[in-house]
Amino acid sequence: xxxxxxxxxxxxxxxxxxxxxxxxxxxxxxxxxxxxxxxxxxxxxxxxxxxxxxxxxxxxxxxxxxxxxxxxxxxxxxxxxxxxxxxxxxxxxxxxxxxxxxxxxxxxxxxxxxxxxxxxxxxxxxxxxxxxxxxxxxxxxxxxxxxxxxxxxxxxxxxxxxxxxxxxxxxxxxxxxxxxxxxxxx
Numbered sequence: 001x002x003x004x005x006x007x008x009x010x011x012x013x014x015x016x017x018x019x020x021x022x023x024x025x026x027x028x029x030x031x032x033x034x035x036x037x038x039x040x041x042x043x044x045x046x047x048x049x050x051x052x053x054x055x056x057x058x059x060x061x062x063x064x065x066x067x068x069x070x071x072x073x074x075x076x077x078x079x080x081x082x083x084x085x086x087x088x089x090x091x092x093x094x095x096x097x098x099x100x101x102x103x104x105x106x107x108x109x110x111x112x113x114x115x116x117x118x119x120x121x122x123x124x125x126x127x128x129x130x131x132x133x134x135x136x137x138x139x140x141x142x143x144x145x146x147x148x149x150x151x152x153x154x155x156x157x158x159x160x161x162x163x164x165x166x167x168x169x170x171x172x173x174x175x176x177x178x179x180x181x182x183x184x185x186x
Contacts, residue, residue, distance in 0.1 A: 010054075013044070013046050013050055013054065014054045016044040016045060016046065017041070017044045017046060017050075017051055017054055017061070018061070018064050018065055018068050019044070019068075020040045020041075020043035020044040021035060021040045021061050021062070021064075021065050022065050022068060022069065023043070024036075024040055024043065025065060025102075026102065035058075037058060037061070040061070069100045070100070070124075070126060070127060071126075072096075072100075073093070073096055073097065073100055073127060073130060074126045074127065074130045076093060076096055076130075077089075077093065077130045077133055077134060080092055080093055080134075081133075081134070085141065085143070086140070086141045086143050086144065087138055087141075087143040087144065087180070087184070089134060089137070090134040090135070090138055090144070090180070091176070091180050093134055094157075094176045094179065094180065095173070095176060097157060097160075097176075098160065098173065098175075098176060101157070101160040101161070101172070102168060102172075127154075128150045128151070128154065129150075131153055131154070132149065135149065135150060135153070138183070142185055143184065144183050144184070144185065145183060145184070145185055145186070146185075148183060153179065153183070156175075156179050156182070157179070159175050160172060160175060163175070
């Protein structure tokens with residue numbers, strides 16, 4: 001008999017668990033210590049056994065939250081470009097990156113360094129490609145400087161990691177505004 005893959009209810013349970021963990025991390029500003037797995041299971045509407053069947057450790061769950069967030073960012077690019085001029089699309093995407101960075105901060109701290117290196121190297125090129133697509137579209141429209149690339153913007157976004165948690169809401173948006181202003185053609 002052919003392998004049919006996971007059952008639809010198992011996939012739905014896994015998706016609800018990841019979403020509940022993501023929501024919990026977002027509500028706690030990425031504070032992984034505040035993410036209680038029994039609360040994640042309850043919020044997802046599953047038992048703890050189901051949670052642990054899908055994610056044997058907290059690290060496994062956090063890695064999947066990271067993958068989920070990254071996928072959401074990458075998949076947001078085409079609809080943003082379809083619905084907005086290039087620079088507003090890039091700006092909206094960078095604001096999504098701010099929310100991603102909020103979750104990522106806590107995830108990075110909780111995942112073992114070796115596991116993080118594997119996860120990062122296997123996934124992060126997708127983020128770079130999505131950003132480059134936005135920049136290229138902005139350049140073609142004459143809205144973004146020709147002398148910048150995704151690496152430049154990623155380096156600038158590194159400033160987000162230095163924002164104290166208590167100042168996140170006020171400073172993260174300012175950092176994005178400064179980056180966008182610096183990307184505009186003169």
